[in-house]
Amino acid sequence: MNIMIFDASPNWSGGANRIFLYSTELKKRGHYVTVCCLPESGLAQRLPEEHITVYTVNPKSDVNLFVIPKIIRLIKENNIDIIEICSPKFYWISSLAAKITARKVILTRNVPYRKKGVKKLINRFLYNILVNRIIAISDKIKRELIEDFSLPENKITVIYDGIDLLRFNHTTAEKYRSDPEEYVVAVISRLDENKGLECFIEAIPKIAEKFTKIHFIIVGTGRIEQKLKELSKKLNISGIVQFTGFRKDIPEILSAVDITIMPSPEEGMSMSALESMASGIPVVATSGSGLVDVIVNNTSGNIVEPYSSSSLADGVIKLLQSDYRQAGKAARNIVEEKFGLQKVVTKYELLIAEVIQ
Numbered sequence: 001m002n003i004m005i006f007d008a009s010p011n012w013s014g015g016a017n018r019i020f021l022y023s024t025e026l027k028k029r030g031h032y033v034t035v036c037c038l039p040e041s042g043l044a045q046r047l048p049e050e051h052i053t054v055y056t057v058n059p060k061s062d063v064n065l066f067v068i069p070k071i072i073r074l075i076k077e078n079n080i081d082i083i084e085i086c087s088p089k090f091y092w093i094s095s096l097a098a099k100i101t102a103r104k105v106i107l108t109r110n111v112p113y114r115k116k117g118v119k120k121l122i123n124r125f126l127y128n129i130l131v132n133r134i135i136a137i138s139d140k141i142k143r144e145l146i147e148d149f150s151l152p153e154n155k156i157t158v159i160y161d162g163i164d165l166l167r168f169n170h171t172t173a174e175k176y177r178s179d180p181e182e183y184v185v186a187v188i189s190r191l192d193e194n195k196g197l198e199c200f201i202e203a204i205p206k207i208a209e210k211f212t213k214i215h216f217i218i219v220g221t222g223r224i225e226q227k228l229k230e231l232s233k234k235l236n237i238s239g240i241v242q243f244t245g246f247r248k249d250i251p252e253i254l255s256a257v258d259i260t261i262m263p264s265p266e267e268g269m270s271m272s273a274l275e276s277m278a279s280g281i282p283v284v285a286t287s288g289s290g291l292v293d294v295i296v297n298n299t300s301g302n303i304v305e306p307y308s309s310s311s312l313a314d315g316v317i318k319l320l321q322s323d324y325r326q327a328g329k330a331a332r333n334i335v336e337e338k339f340g341l342q343k344v345v346t347k348y349e350l351l352i353a354e355v356i357q
Contacts, residue, residue, distance in 0.1 A: 001031050001032070001081050001082065001352055001353070001356065002031070002032045002034070002078060002079050002080045002081045002082075003026065003031060003032070003033050003034070003080070003081065003082055003083070003084065003352065004033075004034045004035075004036065004074070004075060004078065004080045004082075004083045004084070005019055005022075005023065005033065005034070005035045005036070005083070005084045005085075005086060006035075006036045006037075006057075006083065006084070006085045006086060006087065006090035006094045007019050007035065007036075007037045007038075007041075007043060007086045007087050007090070008037070008038055008059075008086075008087035008088075008089035008090055009037070009038070009041060009042065009043070009087065010038055010041055011041070011042055011190065012042035012246070013042075013190060013271075014110070014161065014269075014270060014271030014272065015086055015087070015110045016041070016042050016043050017161075017271050018086075018110075018137075018161045018162070018271065019035060019043060019086060020043060020046060020047065020050075021162050021164060021341055021345075022162065022345055022348060023035060023047060023050070023052050024050050024052070025162075025341055025342075025345045026345065026348075026349070027050070027051070027052060029345075029349065031349075032078070033052055033053070034052075034053045034054075034055065034074070034078050034080065035047055035052060035053070035054050035055070036054075036055045036056075036057045036071070036074065036090070036094075037054065037055075037056065037057070038056065038057070038058050039056040039058055040056075041056075044056055053078070055074055057070065057071070059089055059090065059093055061089075062088060062089055062091065062092055062093075063092055063093070064093060065093065065096075067093050068093050068096055068097050068100070071093060071094055071097040072097045072100055072101055075097060075098070075101045075103060076101060080103060081103070081104070081352075081356050082103060082104045082105070082106065082352055082355060082356050083098050083103055083104075083105055083106070084105075084106045084107075084108055084135075085105065085106070085107050085108065086108045086110065091107065091126060092126065092130075095107070095126065095130040095131060096130065098130075099130060104132045104133075104355050104356050105130060105131050105132050105133075106131070106132065106133050106134070106135055106351070106352070106355060107126075107127070107131045107133075107134050107135070108134075108135040108137065109134060109135065109136050109137065109141050109145065109268065110137050110268045110269075111141075111266070111267065111268040120148065120149075123149065124149050124150075127145070127149055127151055127155075128149075128151070132355050133155060133156075133157060133351065133355050134151070134155055134156045134157070135156075135157055135158075135159050135348075135351070136156050136157070136158050136159075136268075137158070137159065137160060137161055137268050137269045137290065138158065138160070138268050138269040138289075138290025138291075138293060138294075139158055139290065139293040140268070140289075140290040140292060140293055141158075141268050141290060142156045142158050157347075157351055159344055159347050159348055159351065160269060160274075160338055160339050160344055161269055161271050161274060161339065161344070162339060162340065162341035162342075162343070162344035162345055163274050163275060163278045163335055163339045163340065163341060164341050165278055165335070165336065165340055165341070167251050167278075168251050168254065168275060168278040168279040169251070179213055181213055182213040182214060182215055183211055183213065183214040183215070183258050183259075183320055184214075184215050184216075184217065184256055184257050184258050185207075185214065185215070185216050185217075185257070185258065185259055185260070185261060185316065185320075186216070186217045186218075186219060186253065186254070186257045186259075186260045186261070186276075187200055187216075187217075187218050187219070187220075187260065187261050187262075187263065188219040188220060188250065188253075188260065188272035188275075188276070189218075189219075189220050189222075189262075189263075189264070189270075189272060190220050190221070190222045191218070191220050191221055191222030191223065191224050191225045191228060192222045192223055192224060193223065193224055194264065194265075194266070195222075195263065195264045196263030196264045196265050196286065196306065196307075196312075197218075197224065197228055197263060198224075198227075198228065198231060199263050199265075199307060199308070199309045199312060200261055200263040200309070200312060201228055201231045201232055201235065201237075201241075202231075202235070202309035203263075203309040203310070203312040203313035203316065204216060204232075204235065204237050204240070204241065204313075205235055205236075205237060206309070206310065206313035206314075206317075207313050207316050207317060208237065208240060210317050210320075210321075211317075211320065214240060215240055215242065216237075216240055216241045216242070217241075217242045217243075217244055217253070217257070218241065218242070218243050218244065219244045219245075219246075219247050219250070219253060220244075220245075220246060221245055221246045225243065228243075229243060250272075250275060251275075251279065254275065254276055254279040254281055255279065257276075257279075257281055258281070258320065258324060259281060259282050259283070259284060259316065259319055259320065259324055260272070260273065260276040260281055260282075260283050260284075261283070261284045261285075261312070261316060262283055262284070262285040262286070262289060262291065263285075263286060263312055264286065264288070264289055264306075265286055265288045265306035265307050266288045266289065266306070267285075267286075267288065267289035267290060267291070268289075268290050269289070269290040269291065269294075270285070270289060270290075270291060273285060273289075273291055274294075274335060274339055276331075277294075277295075277300070277301070277328075277331035277332060277334060277335045278332060278335045278336075278339070279328075279332070280325075280328040280329055280331065280332045281328050281331070282300060282301040282302075282319060282324050282327035282328045282330075282331050283295060283301040283302075283331065284301060284302045284303075284304060284312065284315040284316050284319055285301065285302075285303060285304070286303070286304055286305065286306035286312075287303050287304070287305060287306060288306040291303070294334060294338070295331070295334075296330065296334075298318075298322075299327065299330055300327055300330035300331040300333075300334055301319070301327060301331055302315040302316075302318060302319045303315075
């Protein structure tokens with residue numbers, strides 16, 4: 001099958017990582033994959049190294065109709081069977097180009113994007129008329145799509161993000177642990193406004209009151225990095241909080257971590273949380289994320305209220321005071337069962353074959 005994927009992630013993200021893993025695995029299986037993404041994006045830089053064709057397209061707006069002729073040309077030149085659209089910036093122009101060229105369309109929903117009013121009516125047209133099938137990366141997103149747009153259940157298929165389990169095999173790295181008796185807690189995230197990171201910083205003093213030896217690492221970069229550093233200074237916790245910046249050695253970092261936190265109040269399915277679970281590290285996540293359908297509360301991690309630093313702190317304290325290593329083993333079992341890359345790509349492959357019949 002010839003598959004064209006559209007994505008507008010400017011930086012490396014969970015969605016970009018999903019496309020990277022799926023594309024490379026599909027290529028191994030003999031499919032031809034073409035990715036259209038933003039210039040200088042993470043995918044534009046990394047996919048050519050895997051010998052996957054990349055075209056850079058920057059529509060600049062969701063309704064830039066002048067880009068459609070270029071997309072039509074790319075579809076025809078690459079003899080594409082089906083297109084998958086992963087970013088709102090490409091929803092309309094790519095689905096219209098597919099309609100003009102009589103190609104089937106799959107739209108992937110990575111995050112909630114709940115709409116109201118006129119936007120809700122417009123999206124209903126998109127989902128019902130222009131799109132053949134929708135992939136939701138979590139059960140939560142599927143429930144919300146059905147509730148918001150009255151879509152038939154069989155139009156939406158839940159396919160989780162896939163994890164390359166061989167990358168997360170409990171290697172040893174002690175560089176983030178100065179004391180073997182010290183707890184190490186990590187957040188791995190883009191440092192942006194909608195990720196609940198200020199709530200996390202505000203939870204640290206309460207956590208630190210319970211544990212005299214504890215260290216927090218924040219992995220990632222983003223718009224509010226300086227703001228978070230200033231908040232850490234204001235709360236007098238700079239000495240126990242380390243900002244690492246963007247890192248590629250996530251498996252090595254996770255090998256030195258006791259638990260991770262996913263404080264985002266709304267999230268489709270956090271790739272960094274799944275990578276943590278794959279490493280045998282339990283996660284504290286909010287009930288606003290798709291992880292509410294994955295983590296067994298108090299067994300393979302903890303689920304807490306969103307937007308509450310106190311609730312987040314209590315969840316971390318409770319997990320660290322429990323047998324969190326056993327919780328990590330339970331978390332790894334869940335990922336092996338549901339999120340192994342081979343399994344999810346096979347499900348994706350079968351869905352595409354069904355849609356283009």
